Amino acid sequence: MSADRLVFLLNRFRERLWIKPLIVCLLSIAAVFAAKIADTSGFANLAPIVTAGSIESLLKVMASSMLVIATFAVGSMVSAYATASGTATPRAFRLVVADDVSQNALSTFIGAFIFSLVALTAVMNDFFARAGRFSIFVLTLLVFGVVIFTFVRWVDRIARLGRLETAIEKVESATANAMRQRQRAPRLCGVACDEGSGDGQPIYSDDVGYVQHVDMAALQACAQSVGARLVLVADPGTFVAPGQALVHIRPSRKGNAAIDAGAVRKAFMIGAERYFDNDPRFGLIVLSEIAGRALSPGINDPGTAIGIIGAVVRLLVLWSQAPGPEQGDSADQPSYDRIEVPVLSVHDMFDDAFTSIGRDGAPMVDVSLRLQKSLASLAMLPDPVMRQAAARHARMALARCESAMSLPLDLERVRHAAAFAQAPAAN
Structure with a gap:
């Protein structure tokens, strides 16, 4: 183990x-x-x-x-x-x-x-x-x-x-810890994906559930035993089912013996629930769920949703400070040189964090304004991918406001706050 x-x-x-x-x-x-x-x-x-x-x-x-x-x-x-x-x-x-x-x-x-x-x-x-x-x-x-x-x-x-504030604080702290852990190893100590080599032969899951943990050392041993390379498809947090690939095998040019598919599957711990460990996106989803519940008609607590937006911005700013993909993992040499691992998608993280808040908060001018101002602050970060994601979600949130708000004055205020997303992106 x-x-x-x-x-x-x-x-x-x-x-x-x-x-x-x-x-x-x-x-x-x-x-x-x-x-x-x-x-x-x-x-x-x-x-x-x-x-x-x-x-x-x-x-x-x-x-x-x-x-x-x-x-x-x-x-x-x-x-x-x-x-x-x-x-x-x-x-x-x-x-x-x-x-x-x-x-x-x-x-x-x-x-x-x-x-x-x-x-x-x-x-x-x-x-x-x-x-x-x-x-x-x-x-x-x-x-x-x-x-x-x-x-x-x-x-x-x-x-x-x-208290609700304590639960939010604990979720934010757990998400921040998961982000820092992933920052230290953006590719789980693997190597960058070779986009020009094709997908390779897949190994499919036998179970249904979320990938909770990936034993990279076991995958490295499986790949090394046959001289192949593995492309990780299902990283922690991915929902898998039979017929869905866990990894793709890229054999070497010399040809390889058949890899032990059972050993590869055992390297993936799959269960019915997600965990915060090595899964920063799950923390963003949980925060978004709390905001969605606060914005429901039965609770009607926009203040909590505004607080969640602030927590999400803090987390995404923390994530923007991570080393870029070109810098590799925190170690000088990756520990698992036969495992190709993609980095987490910033666009997916924005979808996890802001989609439900933008949808449920669209009729509320205070929530919509805070959301637009927060996205504008994220768009000012030096990360170009994060700027694109912030502008995209600002436009989506504005479109929802245009169909949900009944007062033209409120809608005009939101449009003014979202003006940064309509302007040409700065280089």
């Missing part, structure tokens, strides 16, 4: 609520038995005397309260998750679940409960001597302090976790 796939799988484990609580529970049990070591050390005769009754009282208080707090925490988190999914979009649910503060809080509460039960059982059965009891007493006070600090910090986070 390659390092990239291992990181991808670890990120999926991070989204599971039970992983951290399980680890903390095991550490809690280990801490109780580790306290027994003090009885066999030189500290045994120097430790202060702590009665078993005082420790039992503390542990009983902790055991009874931690179970209640853990149950309350789970209920509050589930409520926040449901609110975030309902106000934003279900696609943001995984990001909210992966919130570190909430997971750490739940882990702390459950871990403290397990610690108190195991320690209480050990103390009541005289498992510890003088030094061991003192060690358990110190550990109990330490756990109390950690629980209080975690609870205070968690209350502030849970109050914000279900």
Whole structure:
């Protein structure tokens, strides 16, 4: 298994609520038995005397309260998750679940409960001597302090976790991270496509779903074993089905043995859902969905849509700072010289980000003006492809406004804001 796939799988484990609580529970049990070591050390005769009754009282208080707090925490988190999914979009649910503060809080509460039960059982059965009891007493006070600090910090986070602004912030952050990751390897550490060599022989998918991860090291090994080159057709985020190509094989002039199509297919992790990892377009789609929901007649929240437009502009400006295709990947030499990978299309990214906002916000002058001004700011960037995409979407948004707006004065304001898209493009 390659390092990239291992990181991808670890990120999926991070989204599971039970992983951290399980680890903390095991550490809690280990801490109780580790306290027994003090009885066999030189500290045994120097430790202060702590009665078993005082420790039992503390542990009983902790055991009874931690179970209640853990149950309350789970209920509050589930409520926040449901609110975030309902106000934003279900696609943001995984990001909210992966919130570190909430997971750490739940882990702390459950871990403290397990610690108190195991320690209480050990103390009541005289498992510890003088030094061991003192060690358990110190550990109990330490756990109390950690629980209080975690609870205070968690209350502030849970109050914000279900808010729409928090979901938008998390989606924007995840998209920015995916963009930075793709900036470091625009072609996934492969090489540029040779446009003059034709498509080659395709290898088709056997599954239906989205490409979640591509094991480039496995593809490189498959291509190298037969001396061929592979053209990646389905990069992360692509929807595939049987009969749709994953890669195209370009054999060398010397002729090649047949490539292992099964091994090539195994290099593609395909599932029913998309993930933010290595898929910047998915983040733009999720932001667009949130804006579309805000602009629906039942919600009618243009302010959220305007905020989403600002987030999208920040992300596209970040993307415009990526190295151009002619500069290759971040490394001096591509790691996978037999894999040809196309770069992400800026036009597709603009379609993902602005199409639904331009459609649903067309009747609203405030949203339409903000959209045109944002596209005008993107058109001022030095990237010529981004300028073309911004002008194209400005014209599309204006056309929708012309068919949706009823007040001529509002339409005239939007036309004035979109004037940059009608002017000849500057070189």
